[in-house]
Amino acid sequence: MALIGSTLKPFTTQAYRQGKFVSVSDTDVLGKWAVFFFYPADFTFVCPTELEDLADVYPTLQKMGVEVYSVSTDTHFSHKAWHDSSPAIGKINYFMLGDQNHAISTNFQILREGQGLADRGTFVIDPEGVIQLIEVTSEGVGRNAAELLRKIKAAQYIAAHPGEVCPAKWEEGEETLAPSLDLVGKI
Numbered sequence: 001m002a003l004i005g006s007t008l009k010p011f012t013t014q015a016y017r018q019g020k021f022v023s024v025s026d027t028d029v030l031g032k033w034a035v036f037f038f039y040p041a042d043f044t045f046v047c048p049t050e051l052e053d054l055a056d057v058y059p060t061l062q063k064m065g066v067e068v069y070s071v072s073t074d075t076h077f078s079h080k081a082w083h084d085s086s087p088a089i090g091k092i093n094y095f096m097l098g099d100q101n102h103a104i105s106t107n108f109q110i111l112r113e114g115q116g117l118a119d120r121g122t123f124v125i126d127p128e129g130v131i132q133l134i135e136v137t138s139e140g141v142g143r144n145a146a147e148l149l150r151k152i153k154a155a156q157y158i159a160a161h162p163g164e165v166c167p168a169k170w171e172e173g174e175e176t177l178a179p180s181l182d183l184v185g186k187i
Contacts, residue, residue, distance in 0.1 A: 005130060032067055033152065036071055070096050
């Protein structure tokens with residue numbers, strides 16, 4: 001999966017968001033930071049826990065200029081039905097993209113061949129449409145929205161501060177590194 005540094009590929013789909021069906025395309029994503037949050041299917045087990053966790057940090061992400069797009073191979077109609085019937089999913093205010101033709105999942109190389117389901121994957125895209133971060137986990141391993149938030153802050157920081165990098169466990173406000181010959185062998 002050599003997608004880091006690659007550009008978002010074209011797509012158009014229908015989504016469910018805040019009581020409405022809306023059209024979303026790759027051009028809508030450009031101009032701000034974005035999270036594409038793939039999950040296998042609606043009405044399942046780990047997925048609602050992750051999506052609810054992400055819904056809880058969505059207001060913070062919005063303040064950081066980040067839009068969220070959850071994606072499964074279900075339809076936007078299925079997303080609405082799940083949103084209306086699940087207390088956890090009912091908290092979601094971000095876009096829930098339908099990918100029943102598998103175009104988006106295929107573009108991100110996250111589609112399970114022969115199964116028609118997306119793997120559990122997170123992709124962070126910068127305002128120019130370039131993939132800056134990827135996380136993929138197995139079926140039974142849920143993701144942590146707080147860790148995603150930390151990684152997005154780091155990605156935004158290095159984008160705004162060329163020549164600096166964020167070390168392991170970096171938190172906003174902590175020291176960064178400026179790679180140089182002087183640091184070689186001293187860390």
